[in-house]
Amino acid sequence: MDERLTRKLRILADAAKYDASCASSGAPKRSAGRGGIGSTNRIGICHSYTPDGRCVSLLKILLTNYCLFDCAYCINRRSSNVERARFSVQEVVDITIAFYKRNYIEGLFLSSGIIRSPDYTMEQLVLVAKSLRQQHGYRGYIHLKTIPEASPWLVEQAGLWADRLSVNLELPTDEGLKSFAPEKQAGTIKAAMGQMRERIEEAEAERRSFSPAGQSTQLIVGADGASDADMLRTTANLYDRYALRRVYFSAFSPIPDSTSRLPAKAPPLQRENRLYQADWLLRHYEFGVEEIASATEGGMLDLEVDPKLAWALKNRARFPVDVNKADREMLLRVPGLGARAVDKIVRARRHTTLRLDDLKRLSGALKRSLPFLIAADHHPGGSTDRADLRARLVQPAAKQLALF
Incomplete structure (x- = not known):
């Protein structure tokens, strides 16, 4: 791989690390020697689980970290002073196939900042997945991040080629989203989730493939004033209304030159862990969200006990x-x-x-x-x-x- 492409890969793999909806399993890292392509914290190879429980290695990257939006909590917001890069569609395809043939990865997680327009960005993401499937006969796992403002037709196209789709709600309350990401609309995001649910259920009924691994989303923990009880109520509502496979939680990470309205420190990592435990109770232990909320203090989960x-x-x-x-x-x-x-x-x-x-x-x-x-x-x-x-x-x- 030439130096120019390696530089892009390092920038866009690092930029993708904040998205927890492709969760790391904590499995041992693959090694290819010092500084080699098995280094998950340097070139974006992470671990995730397929619907049947297998742990797979994924190439986790952004198509670009340029973005039209200026979400206060995002390191890649348009006003952020970060090093920028952009892959072409062909470069992502070539890297994925090269890594796959060398057995470094078993799949691709691809997200992107918004460039030119939501439709243009979504079209580029779809072209990557379509090229992999049609031109290269690629049968590995593909997770695409969808752009909620993109046309429904493009989102439908994404579901034809990807195993899983996800659209990040990011903040659990409409008020938080209006305050820190005014260019985003909670209603638009949820409408996209509803559309994906309808298409997934239609495909299942007709026994055809459309995002067979379902859809997921991410909530940022500790960026706004939302309590754990607020986070869990939103989580339960998302499972109920949109049949999400997973809601992922990502602890807020303070970023340079951000607004003073954001916290100066990251929340305790244990808080993120407690939310995952509570989510597990909702999904597998028949707990109701208000049962869990009743055991909180001021809406916050106990950090000392699960x-x-x-x-x-x-x-x-x-x-x-x-x-x-x-x-x-x-x-x-x-x-x-x-x-x-x-x-x-x-x-x-x-x-x-x-x-x-x-x-x-x-x-x-x-x-x-x-x-x-x-x-x-x-x-x-x-x-x-x-x-x-x-x-x-x-x-x-x-x-x-x-x-x-």
């Missing part, structure tokens, strides 16, 4: 629960019991009365669960009423950032 444990500590009167009698919904609310463990418990108790040793075989985190459950040979008595229960459970949990 949202599930915070809810349990706020609702001690509902514990302990009997694993041999409680319904699945209540078992899912027991700290330390994952959804798989709960399903195993429900199946196993049809054939036997569960004892503590049985639960230890079914769950790998039973220690945290003990104060909250009853088994045939285990009854914690009044342990949930102990004043020091929180202190006993917080310390070991603070050492790791796992979901539960």
Whole structure:
């Protein structure tokens, strides 16, 4: 790769790192020697998950970091004094195919600043995906960022060639968007999401391919005054109205020469993690958003304990629960019991009365669960009423950032 193209790649891969809707899995980085193409923090190779759960390496880049918009929170806003670059459609295609043939990547995540017009930018993104599919027979994963202001026809074209589409809402409230990104309209963004949902559902009903991995979005954490409860209410609404596969959270990163209305410091990284944990409860644990919000303080999630444990500590009167009698919904609310463990418990108790040793075989985190459950040979008595229960459970949990 020549020096000019390498420079573009480094600039536009670095510019793409702020988009969390292509999430890194934390998998080991591929290595091709010192400074080589396996360096994820230098040339934009990241890791993400396909719908079937496989971890894949993606080339994560922007088509360009030039932009007509001046969103206050964005490093690539038009008033930002950053180094700029722009790929041609053919350059993105050539890099993707070259990396794919060398087994550096299994897919492409492509976004862009807005240049000339939303339609022109969307057309360029579509041309990349179409060229890869039609001219090169490329069958790897493609995630395209869609431009909400672009024509519906172009968005439909994107869905024909991409595995996943996403449009970033960025801020959880209309007021926040008006304040920090006045050139964007929440209604336009949500209309684009609605259009994509309709096309995806139509394609599924007709058994044809249109963005088969669905759509996703990103919310920025800590840029405006939105609380965690606000973030989660918006998240739940997006899942319900637009059938999103994922809502990603990205902690705000202070940028040079930004408005004084933005925070001077980034929010605690733990806040982003707690939001992901709460999102997991919404999607996989049958929690309602107001249940989670009820366990917050001033609308903010507890940074010391995960949202599930915070809810349990706020609702001690509902514990302990009997694993041999409680319904699945209540078992899912027991700290330390994952959804798989709960399903195993429900199946196993049809054939036997569960004892503590049985639960230890079914769950790998039973220690945290003990104060909250009853088994045939285990009854914690009044342990949930102990004043020091929180202190006993917080310390070991603070050492790791796992979901539960």
